[in-house]
Amino acid sequence: MQHLFAKSALLSTGWASNVRLTIEDGVIANIEVEAAKQPSDMELGEQILLPAASNVHSHSFQRAMAGLSERRGASTDSFWTWRDVMYRFLDHLDVEDINAIAAFTFMEMAEAGFAAVGEFHYVHHQKGGTPYDNPAETSLQIINAAQHVGLGLTHLPVLYRFGSVNEEPLKGGQLRFGSDFDLFERMVEGAKISLKSAPNDYHLGVAPHSLRAVNSELLSKVTQLLPDAPIHMHIAEQLGEVEDVKAHFGARPVEWLLNNIEVDRRWCLIHCTHMTPEETIGLAKSGAVAGLCPITEANLGDGIFDGVRYVEHSGHIGIGSDSDLRISLAEELRTLEHSQRYQTNQRTVLAKPHRSNAQNLLQMATSGGAQALGRHAGRLEVGRWADMFTIDPQTILADGLSESLALDYWMFASRKDNVENLWSAGRHIVKDGHHINRAEYEQRFKRSLRKLRVLL
Numbered sequence: 001m002q003h004l005f006a007k008s009a010l011l012s013t014g015w016a017s018n019v020r021l022t023i024e025d026g027v028i029a030n031i032e033v034e035a036a037k038q039p040s041d042m043e044l045g046e047q048i049l050l051p052a053a054s055n056v057h058s059h060s061f062q063r064a065m066a067g068l069s070e071r072r073g074a075s076t077d078s079f080w081t082w083r084d085v086m087y088r089f090l091d092h093l094d095v096e097d098i099n100a101i102a103a104f105t106f107m108e109m110a111e112a113g114f115a116a117v118g119e120f121h122y123v124h125h126q127k128g129g130t131p132y133d134n135p136a137e138t139s140l141q142i143i144n145a146a147q148h149v150g151l152g153l154t155h156l157p158v159l160y161r162f163g164s165v166n167e168e169p170l171k172g173g174q175l176r177f178g179s180d181f182d183l184f185e186r187m188v189e190g191a192k193i194s195l196k197s198a199p200n201d202y203h204l205g206v207a208p209h210s211l212r213a214v215n216s217e218l219l220s221k222v223t224q225l226l227p228d229a230p231i232h233m234h235i236a237e238q239l240g241e242v243e244d245v246k247a248h249f250g251a252r253p254v255e256w257l258l259n260n261i262e263v264d265r266r267w268c269l270i271h272c273t274h275m276t277p278e279e280t281i282g283l284a285k286s287g288a289v290a291g292l293c294p295i296t297e298a299n300l301g302d303g304i305f306d307g308v309r310y311v312e313h314s315g316h317i318g319i320g321s322d323s324d325l326r327i328s329l330a331e332e333l334r335t336l337e338h339s340q341r342y343q344t345n346q347r348t349v350l351a352k353p354h355r356s357n358a359q360n361l362l363q364m365a366t367s368g369g370a371q372a373l374g375r376h377a378g379r380l381e382v383g384r385w386a387d388m389f390t391i392d393p394q395t396i397l398a399d400g401l402s403e404s405l406a407l408d409y410w411m412f413a414s415r416k417d418n419v420e421n422l423w424s425a426g427r428h429i430v431k432d433g434h435h436i437n438r439a440e441y442e443q444r445f446k447r448s449l450r451k452l453r454v455l456l
């Protein structure tokens with residue numbers, strides 16, 4: 001049992017002072033407000049205690065190619081040229097690299113304010129597409145890495161069957177992703193067995209990759225494979241994809257999905273960049289989470305999500321770091337808000353009247369993220385996992401401000417992530433701004449980088 005004492009905390013009921021919070025078996029067991037500090041309490045000093053977010057979308061292996069696709073080729077670059085770099089990179093990635101890169105990436109997530117991750121995992125096989133002896137081998141590496149780091153995990157094995165909407169065969173780098181449904185079931189089963197010995201906050205979901213990579217029959221099968229488990233899928237990220245889906249399915253991606261599949265709270269739809277107003281409102285009403293990845297979407301030139309309309313209709317939002325180019329909860333939320341300003345020529349567009357913008361963005365991301373990962377977290381409330389982090393107003397030059405103004409300052413004006421402490425389901429893995437085993441993960445990651453960059 002751990003006891004924390006915070007002068008200020010953002011509880012599900014709002015800001016509270018002199019909070020004594022008890023953690024038992026990773027869960028918030030008790031919260032006292034206006035309490036007296038006890039000698040056994042961990043004293044947080046001036047730090048503000050906040051709910052940590054669940055990162056709804058990551059492909060951790062891509063962390064190792066961050067920054068390597070910024071040189072212009074012969075023609076204007078796009079998502080599709082970025083994807084070519086990714087495929088070349090895959091030719092050199094082995095199981096040890098997958099583990100080392102995932103561990104480093106998950107550590108960075110913890111240092112940035114994320115207590116859990118939904119790993120959308122599609123590098124399943126060896127180069128050329130031959131399955132490993134254990135078809136779930138690479139899933140086991142992800143689960144192992146998350147456990148080492150102590151970050152919560154919802155593992156999302158991906159079904160990737162086709163190269164495009166025309167059911168073209170996979171080729172090149174895609175062969176490492178590809179599975180028929182039988183093989184996919186075996187991979188899911190292997191991951192399920194491995195998760196039996198993982199902490200109780202580890203979960204399994206499924207991820208049909210996109211409407212490019214599965215047909216409607218496979219989509220229906222995969223959504224029935226794990227009843228009640230999270231379902232994640234990329235959708236409407238690129239205009240080219242919208243046109244392809246329209247031509248083949250006879251409707252736009254989100255429109256087709258809402259009309260043909262029972263989309264509900266189990267679903268997290270990644271990107272949703274290109275939607276008509278009707279699709280935006282329909283998705284908001286479905287109860288699903290829109291998994292937004294603002295830094296990656298900006299980097300890939302995807303486009304701008306219709307956030308104002310979606311939030312007006314009470315749509316749920318989660319934040320993902322996707323390509324793991326830069327991992328920062330504050331920057332993701334700031335980029336989301338700024339993207340809406342570019343589009344509307346207004347300011348503080350996602351905030352509620354007279355309320356802190358950062359507080360609103362953080363609370364949307366924590367509750368939507370927890371829903372998307374099937375994780376009983378997202379709010380500091382008795383009975384939920386103790387997913388929490390702290391910031392220190394003194395460090396970020398925000399001392400003397402109210403808690404909500406300090407939070408605005410942290411998100412919009414401070415230079416770094418400035419996460420002082422982080423707990424994932426009660427595991428205290430970030431202390432004094434760093435993961436407790438940072439040096440080990442950094443060393444292994446650098447070893448993989450040296451190898452992969454020489455081969456590129």
Ligand code: ZN
Binds near residue numbers: 322
């Ligand atoms: Zn993605």
